[in-house]
Amino acid sequence: MPRYRLKYIKKDTARYLSHRELMTTLQRAMKRASFPLTYTRGHHPRPKLSYGPPLGVGVAGLSEYMDLELDGEISTQEYLQLLNDQLPPGIIAQDLVKLDPGEMGLGKFINCACYRIELDSAIFSSISTISWEQLFIKLEEEHPSFKEGLLKWCVDPAEGYLEVLMRVGQEGVSVRTLLEALNKGIGTTVLLPTLVTRTALFHLEKGLITDPLIKNTHLLGEK
């Protein structure tokens, strides 16, 4: 059966959906949009859908993915429109592509993610660039998982954000852990998941990062 990969956005008020709520919402929207979903056998058939790494409650995602197996070929442009007609506010289907047979599933493929954390000017004025360096050195000392899991970080005081590239999955760092560590390190409590946006999901291997959809490959640090 043909497999497709959907790229979508979760933002605005929809950022408050949990992973599970989002999965149910997408599944019902596809059903309403009459996607020819392939179901598992048995008494409790479920559509064969698989999702990228979960996004926590409050966290937005600008490049999220899911894979779906269908009973037949579809016109991707037409079904992208049909799906968008059925999605509640804040969830936007951006792209739908057919996968080549044997293509790696999302769960295996995606192993790193880029997050942007909005910070207010008060935090920037209290921390100089040098102390950001010290902060992250301290975080890595306190949290051994950060050494492997936290790949890169940068701050942009002009735009008002901190950006981090992290591994996802078992070797990864969770957003919650990161926020807790940052709150503690900076001495604040204001860093909540709602300030976090996942901007990208990648496959990282041997210093090369690959996008799940367009398969553009970059060297890590190139962008």
Next chain:
Amino acid sequence: MTIKELLIEKILPRVRRPAQYLGTEWNSVHKDFDAVPVRMVFAFPDLYEVGMSHLGLQILYGLVNQRENCLMERAFAPAVDMEAELRRAELPLFSLESHRPLRDFDVVGFTLQYELTFSNVLNMLDLAGLPLRSADRQDDQPLVIAGGPAAYNPEPLAPFIDAFLIGEGEEAVLEILDIVGEVKGGKGRASRSQLLERLVEKPGVYIPSYYSAEYKKPIHPKAPERVQRRVVRDLDAAYFPVSQLVPLSETVHERGMLEIFRGCTRGCRFCQAGVIYRPVRERKPETLLATARDIIKNTGFEEVSLISLSSLDYGALDQLLPQLTQGCEATRTGISLPSLRVDSFSVKTAQGLPGRRTSVTFAPEAGTQRLRDVINKGVTEEDLFKAVEAAFEAGWFAVKLYFMVGLPTETIDDLKGIADLVNEVVQIGKRYSRGKKRPRVTVSASSFVPKAHTPFQWEGQNSRDLLTNKHEYVRDLVKKSRAEYNWHSIDTSFLEACFARGDRKLADVLEAAYKKGCRFDGWSEHFRFSLWMESFQELGLDPVDYAEKTFTYDEALPWDVIDAGVSKDFLIEEHQRALAGKPTPDCRTSICGKCGVCSSLKVANCLVKGRGR
């Protein structure tokens, strides 16, 4: 900052399961608030996860929003963490769709599904910034109305509610909104006193302030002696929502609701629903098939549930189910039945339906044939054993049995009878063991709560001590068969009994308990029984007098002002037949029992296959 901005930016980041407060569910209706002349908010005095599974909300929401000149939005009781945030930010309770404070609506309508949500009604009024008591509210403040099964004894809430709507709401709610529109005219606000003057003429409307508090004689010239409940005569032609709200946050039941009929005439003598939804009105199979198809298409739900008080009694199941199953095939939509009748036919029917199979539930309610005859539960031991056998044979591996403890005339033999039945079910189950694993048998036991308008309305509840002893006795016996025994909190059932048959004096108790912090009393984690007991005591009332009170037949009952259509003579006769252990047949399949509903409400059973199928 608007309420919406504050909510999204400041409050939602701090509460659990924020998606329940977004109001952007699929099929939610967002009208231009300022452009719609008549606005009502449906206030559900329990959590989102409960309220969103409520059929009445879906019906009225769809119905009112179909009208161009009306809108209906939703408000649920905010969870405890959300309430704290609202109070901290000094934000009023708002509707989910347009985030408008409840006080901006013309009508605030509560549904009363359960007595233990009453404290939430007060809390929602308070959070809305409205005075709790009608008498304290300004003339231009919203009209506060309430309906639902617990409105059949409206007295404990009488001082807080401007008008109760007794009975089915499909027709009446539109009539009420028409009057609101007329009285409001082009003005910003309708006068509440003028509204009530008009509403009193509508059948089904009970306006407590138009009656004397002491035994409810009308003190307003137009107020009727008794308020007769509303009933929809032609249910098949009545509005039914096919674009049901699809919850964003998880709820108790996430499924499309297909109401196949309304009313139940089996006549279980403890059951209030069996009285207040009479007569039986079945929808035509072709109507139901078309409705089901649209529900699935418009919601994308994984399951459709056939809703009614006893779905296996539907007269055209043999027509409906095969076609419905076929219609659900392509989208793998499951079909569920909310409860099964205790017989093997039910099990075989359920077995044929597509969908998830977790456990199967039967409700024999009492442990001996004698007591089942007393309560008119037409189920025999043999029915139960055959049903259970059929369930295990069909592959179910968990059986749940519902019993009620503390029923009138109950003796220790009846309690022992529960344990014997359970033991026999366990023994049947053993024959279907898989290796060392035996099927799971769970007993769920409630305590009898006498309800208004039932043949048991005169009966007192057993004392809490006696109920405790009874449950412990049955539990110990049941444990020997290695079945699980769960019983509902006795304190909860006790309070439920106080309010189910309480009078207007309980309003003060309710207000006192609410002010001490009681809310979500139906939730064990929030129930604070001691605060309730303190409140009774402070007002010089003994809750035992309410829960355990035995009324005499000639005594005036607090709910006499409400006419549920069933005659008091019939209820008395049923009560006496109960005490004599005489069953009464179901008028759906047998002769008319002369309950009085059809003649007084000018209705009749409406069966798709005629009487005596």
